Amino acid sequence: MGKRRYSVVDIIIYAVLTLGTVLCLLPVLNMVAISLSETSAAATGTVYLWPKKFTLASYQKLLSEANFFSSFMVSVKRVLATLLVAMPITITMAYALSKEKKYYRERNVVMWLAVITMMFNGGLIPTYITIKNYGMINNFWVLVIPGALNVWNMIIMMNYFRSIPHELEEAAMIDGAGAWRVLVRVFLPISLPTLATITLFTVVNSWNDFFTGLVYITKTAQYPLQTYIRSLTVKIDFTSMNPAQLIERMKVSSITFNAAKIVVSMIPVMIVYPFLQRYFVSGLVMGSVKG
């Protein structure tokens, strides 16, 4: 496409794209603005993108909220533990399954076993009973271990390994390298985009998951952050209130304070995202779509 002057169509396109983009940021910016406003101003619903009666009171209050910080730390520990456990398991499994059947005879059986779990599961109650039998209720590791192998991430990684030319591996093997060394020294260094992608997915999934905490953790102090935040907003008892009361409750619950909690809980993901984002497009597209 040669150089041309901006036409009306161009302007419309830019406008639509800008609108779509702004729309994506709007709710988040609104939350930030509310968290920096005074409660009285926020409760009227007139805080848009700029704080009204600017104050840091909510954040100051947050500093003395013990439950928030214990949950925050549970989530941080959980993400780190999940990375340490999940990445090696996912990578090694992906590498082994990237081999053809003639090099690894049980490959297809294992692959099917993994794929079936994506489509079929025991369901909530049987899983709950199983975890309970393992004695993992209220145990920190229930937040890490059961979800450590994400089959979807494993497949993305495997598809990338598969796209690496065989010659590289053969050359390394002729030089005397075993499977482990080939994986660590040859495959991993050239898989950085895909590694970054599944790292990001792993971090975000484990940071954002509230359900495991909700079902398997019963002590508030051990809640991961998302479960804690959910417990703030859903302490309303839906069954015993009429609609008018409900709406009233939603209004009076400390809007600015909750907004501050939400903003802080978004920070870690916002920090990780831009760093890994540049690998993203290539990592994702290579792994999942082109296969």
Add this chain to the structure above:
Amino acid sequence: MKIWKGGARVRNKKSEWAYRLMTLPGLLLLVLFCYVPMGGIIMAFENYVPSRGILGSEWVGLENFRYLFSMPDVSQVIGNTVIIAVSKMVLGIAVPVAFAILLNEVCSVGFRRVVQTIVYLPNFISWVILGTIFQQMFSANGLVNTFVQSLGFEAIPFLSSGPIFRALVILTDCWKGFGFGTIVYLAAILSISPDLYEAATIDGANRFQRILHVTLPGMLSTIVLMGTLSLGNVLNAGFDQIFNMYNIMVYDYADIIDTYVYRIGLISMQYSLSTAVNLFKSVVSCGLTATAYIMASKFANYRIF
């Protein structure tokens, strides 16, 4: 050459054991946390009582299923699930395709990158947080209704009117997810050969015609592929989202299989019934997903595993 072959055979045996070892931890997790619970599905055919355990509870055969399908709740829940899921699928293709096409029409690479980065961002915010944000924004005196009222209209009951809430669920899901689709479709567009565009321009095609006759056909295989792969989700209407956004006033329109399973299972403690509903969902989803993959491999030559 001869040396290599011999060497390779020795290596192969050794590396095959290495591969087995590499799969072992993952396989162990699958067995412990996916396959062992599947044994518990038996309770869908029992009148499960926790004190008696899975093996000691009374066997009732298909009674739970018969009861389920006679309940008016269930057909409504299945209907809601399908309506919400299919609407999400359709929007989930149309919006990103349109957005990617528009994005491709922009010449500035910097602008493109910034837009792509920002629209993908909502994907990374949890539904717990978004649920809280949306409940606040769309409440009776939240941001949106304050704005609507300032224009002189009546407040819109986003969170208490079933049909409006359902639309809200579908639109906010699209809002959260369209960034991913945009990345995938833009990649598809960028892989179209520039020669085709040049040829079309020489033939006198204007911008709109180029989109219609070059861009769209060029990304068609990706669209078909993404569409087919999403078929398996017809009964997945998005637990996390609805669980974090709904309330009792909109159950009629927004209660889906997964939220229903959760409520009758963990809240009303009807374990067998809950497991039966989930089994029904799993079987149907499994069939749909299998069909989708077979179609994908047939029509798009796509092999996922």
